[in-house]
Amino acid sequence: MDEGCSMEHAQFGAGIVGASRAFKTAISLMVRYTSCTAPVLVVGESGTGKELVARATHYLGPRRDRPFIPVNCGALPDTLIESELYGHARGAFTDASRARRGLVRQAEGGTLFLDEVEALTPRGQVALLRFLQDASFRSVGEDQVQHADVRIVAASNSDLREQVRRGEFRADLFFRLDVLRVELPPLRARPGDLDLLVPYLLKKAARTTGGPPKTVSRAGFELLRAFTWPGNVRELEHTLLRAHLTSTGLCIEADALLASAPALACAGAAPSSVAIAACSSLREAKRSALNVVERRFVEDALAMTNGNISEAARLCDMQRASLSKLAKKYAIVRPNGAEDSSAVPGVK
Structure with a gap:
């Protein structure tokens, strides 16, 4: 904002x-x-x-x-x-x-x-x-x-x-x-407005269906931010309505968004047709998209704390071990000189 x-x-x-x-x-x-x-x-x-x-x-x-x-x-x-x-x-x-x-x-x-x-x-x-x-x-x-x-x-x-x-x-x-x-x-030219549009549209979806308002997980939000939204706000609204109806919990996870809009699986990829061709199934496309979202999420969190995993975990409201595990998974290294008094071996 x-x-x-x-x-x-x-x-x-x-x-x-x-x-x-x-x-x-x-x-x-x-x-x-x-x-x-x-x-x-x-x-x-x-x-x-x-x-x-x-x-x-x-x-x-x-x-x-x-x-x-x-x-x-x-x-x-x-x-x-x-x-x-x-x-x-x-x-x-x-x-x-x-x-x-x-x-x-x-x-x-x-x-x-x-x-x-x-x-x-x-x-x-x-x-x-x-x-x-x-x-x-x-x-x-x-x-x-x-x-x-x-x-x-x-x-x-x-x-x-x-x-x-x-x-x-x-x-x-x-x-x-x-x-x-x-x-x-277009929506892709104002990605920061997703912070306002997503809760607004989810409240609208709740009024339409008569259920309680839902939220989107951090990973889900990263997936929404990575997409270019060729159909703009209307496409976002329809995606969130489907996710609201199909998600069982009050927090809509990334996999629920992917199920509601498979095109999100290609978020952040170079031509979407290439990304689709590289995936042999919807399940594989979802897994690939989640990997992109997770890696970007960890990279951004560590960048904000100059590579301090403990601080990044507190910032993201995560267990330090969980964040450290993701950093190891994607071989994300900390900036040179970054200090972390509780660094986990194998994460630089």
């Missing part, structure tokens, strides 16, 4: 948890943008919490009492996109047996959240651009121009600038969406 940042300052509500500098910078921008009406573009990899930020932008601002309408742009049918966004009059087309309000009208006075905006088809991009120009639209089958007071928040896990360069996304639409920007860092 960054110096001077407490738990209460690190949790921003609505499931937004973190204390790293990059994360706090993004969230501070979000907070500044809540009182503005200009469009916001939230960018970040899948699972980084873009919808959470979009919801916080709405519910922390003056529009909190008005609707928040989320829409997945990839799910909008291209042939009916104008109807979905702006509604239609009765009889406007074959299946229009009654008039229908579109998403824009449903969001009146509030926020329309366009998730995966990069998935909009060319037709959808044109339809949205017209509304962003002056907040006006026409329902399908009607001649009257209407206006709506709606704030637009869009999210993308793609590089929209690159899509513009390739001609896959309209430049004029991009610049109208990218007025205010919030960039969410």
Whole structure:
């Protein structure tokens, strides 16, 4: 955690948890943008919490009492996109047996959240651009121009600038969406936030299942820290939920995490495919991963105490003999000149 940042300052509500500098910078921008009406573009990899930020932008601002309408742009049918966004009059087309309000009208006075905006088809991009120009639209089958007071928040896990360069996304639409920007860092860029996220997500898992909150062992935590989390916080949350459900004790051990997410067996390894190929079975992969975690744990503990095994054991709340045994197992030597009044023969 960054110096001077407490738990209460690190949790921003609505499931937004973190204390790293990059994360706090993004969230501070979000907070500044809540009182503005200009469009916001939230960018970040899948699972980084873009919808959470979009919801916080709405519910922390003056529009909190008005609707928040989320829409997945990839799910909008291209042939009916104008109807979905702006509604239609009765009889406007074959299946229009009654008039229908579109998403824009449903969001009146509030926020329309366009998730995966990069998935909009060319037709959808044109339809949205017209509304962003002056907040006006026409329902399908009607001649009257209407206006709506709606704030637009869009999210993308793609590089929209690159899509513009390739001609896959309209430049004029991009610049109208990218007025205010919030960039969410991936979880691998803020590993220190695991200290906050893991207990938070385990409490959430406990509420979901109705059981008591659980913790993660030291070795388990090292395993979580060594993984790069391509699915980011969402992947971490699902892993911890599975481990919470399958672990019999109140402390989730490393082997329970490995059973819940076999990909963790390759944590800290060079390409994961190489690590997987080197293991002939899941059991062997687990054993290999545990060896990596144990060795790193002992190395870090001894490094913190300049090689003093007794002090490292006290720091780690372990029996000195157990730590010494692990140090022997992995042939970990102490720094030259380190002193330990109760050194075990064979551990330098």
